[in-house]
Amino acid sequence: SKNPKGTWKDWAQTAFDESISLSAVGYFRGYESDMNWEKGEGHPFEYFVYGAACSEVEIDCLTGDHKNIRTDIVMDVGCSINPAIDVGQGILHTRGPDQYKIPAICDMPTELHIVLLPPSQNSNTLYSSKGLGESGVFLGCSVFFAIHDAVSAARQERGLHGPLSLNSPLTPEKIRMACEDKFTKMIPRDEPG
Template sequence: MSQVASKALGVEISKIHISEMATDKVPNSSPTAASISSDLYGMAVIDACNTIKQRLEPYRKLNEDGKWEDWVAAAYVDRVSLSATGFYASPKIKYDKITNSGDLFEYFTYGVACSEVIIDCLTGDHQVLRTDIVMDVGESLNPAIDIGQIEGAFMQGYGFFTLEEMLFAPNGEVLTKGPGTYKIPGFSDIPKEFNVSLLKGAPNPRAVYSSKAVGEPPLFLAASVFFAIKEAIVAYREEQGICSEFVLEAPATCARIRMACEDKITQQIIGKLMMQVMCAGALETCYQIARPFSLSVVSNKRTFVEHGRQFYNSEEH
């Protein structure tokens, strides 16, 4: 906002100061969230700055060689108010729930990502070797901030797709209560090579200074890591002669990756699991337990039941 005010007023950014936010200054303001801050607040700042510029315009004309301080001092002597309130509401935003028609958004922010990963088929661990991102942010207000936001949002999405798993006890108690059980991305999880670039030549005329908001949009780009992991699992399964479809649920934790890399070891595990539970006559329970591990035999309940009965009736157990 300092940059926006500096450009709108035509003064050095060193002359701009933003005080601590409080409702006694701007009541009922919107939160800094949902990728709306730059658009709403930036346009509101421009609106307020334009009001002040109009009040100072007579003094600019009288003293064209003067400085900002000269015009402000002259306006002060003439008892001209140099404070202003700005307001902005996104235009053309209208939606009818009954007819399911209208526009909910003024524009869309686009991006593309490509990730390369390597997985350890014996442990289920993985590492992101490289990620390349190109993001359309229009004419960036501050490339350094935008790139930092893109990197941060991507890593937040990385946690969502690969690490952050919520586990609950049968009574509803949350088991993943802290960093010991609920894993979030760390420094070592950042891609070894991380390239972020901003798309050039794509101004957005619908927002402040042709920019685009870039809060949450980069988060979903981390799906590129998830699907790269799945492709690596497919490659390993093909080496084992397994070409059947399988389900890999997010987050792709070490346990899910390892069990999805189906081989003799995982087959023994699921076989013993089915044997124990089927002996108790609880095939449904066995299915619910095994499903998160992404084995091909549990891709659907019917296949699982048939496989379980075959195993139970065989001599393997």
């Protein structure tokens, strides 16, 4: 109100000169829940997303290469505004700007089955929607764990029992070395730390 005919530049300069922040912060407490924590009944949060994924993979113990044979996903997406977006259109292969990899057709499972549960109404959320960002990322971990199980099975066939630690990303080199055989034992290992 001090300078109603000023320009945006004038107002920004005045705010800077007077040490006035031009940003704002908000906090949403959430809706009242009908959760009974003692009995473990009710719905604690409106945007909870439920889903399950199962993947079948094949690994090549000699090269460390892997193939995603099949993935099945079931998700509760509330009332989907656009199921094509909720199902998704690709895979993120970027670990950083220097590691960008364009997804190829071979990155898709040979068989991909996605089922969205029937719409469920929720008057407390926008258009009865649910937040689908993080849940889809976690469901993708089914491929990681399927590779882990395949490497464990290959090790057991070689008589290697005991704990197996694999870290993401599971590169062909990591898969190959984790399978262990007489050739991998000739390669010096990096010691942690």
